[in-house]
Amino acid sequence: MKQINRSSLIAALLAFNGGFVDTAGFLGLNGLFTAHVTGNFVTLGHALVTGSHGIVGKILALPEFVLVIALARFAGTALRAHNLPARPILLTVKVLLLAAFFGLAVGFGPFPDANTPLALLTGLAGIAAMAMQNAVQRVHMGSLPPSTMMTGSTVQATLDAVDVVTGAASEQVRTRFRSLVLTIASFAVGCAVSAMLYVHVGFWCLALAVAVGAAASLLSSRD
Numbered sequence: 001m002k003q004i005n006r007s008s009l010i011a012a013l014l015a016f017n018g019g020f021v022d023t024a025g026f027l028g029l030n031g032l033f034t035a036h037v038t039g040n041f042v043t044l045g046h047a048l049v050t051g052s053h054g055i056v057g058k059i060l061a062l063p064e065f066v067l068v069i070a071l072a073r074f075a076g077t078a079l080r081a082h083n084l085p086a087r088p089i090l091l092t093v094k095v096l097l098l099a100a101f102f103g104l105a106v107g108f109g110p111f112p113d114a115n116t117p118l119a120l121l122t123g124l125a126g127i128a129a130m131a132m133q134n135a136v137q138r139v140h141m142g143s144l145p146p147s148t149m150m151t152g153s154t155v156q157a158t159l160d161a162v163d164v165v166t167g168a169a170s171e172q173v174r175t176r177f178r179s180l181v182l183t184i185a186s187f188a189v190g191c192a193v194s195a196m197l198y199v200h201v202g203f204w205c206l207a208l209a210v211a212v213g214a215a216a217s218l219l220s221s222r223d
Helices: 001-027 037-050 055-081 086-108 117-140 151-164 171-221
Strands: none
Touching: 001 086, 001 117, 001 171, 037 117, 055 086, 055 117, 086 117, 086 171, 151 171
């Protein structure tokens, strides 16, 4: 039971950060999604048509996201080959990348033009952090719902809810439903808290994301 509770807590913390960091990046970097590839496709199309800022960062987001995930895969394989705990180590790397995102954003932001070199570097640090989180969760926490992709989770939660209501749900489905609801709620809370804090303190709000990421990494290291 402790293992289940700890895994659920880690999942909730990651989902909170997924929503939090994505929202802060969107607000402070001219619509850049640090963890949402689909969103960057949409905002890139909008930027190309309207001529708004942030085009370069949105173009770079996908190849960087792919590169970081590939590097995480190679690193995880190497760590396991040497009998080292891949998940907590890679989550710690994610925290360091989040700290870099925070430091760059506070040190050089706000960014009226997201295409400047420092704005691009800041955005790439945030993307790297969230790409690492996505890779770690998919490979090392595959039984838990994704922490950044809420569309699929919402679809599955709705289907499971119908099964629960009609009495057709097995205990496995009920467990999955509870996990999905927790993840979706945590992501939504992360988005709301990020937006409220960003309005008042700007990029300083990312200090909370670093702290939450560190807490998830610490919990993971105890498994």
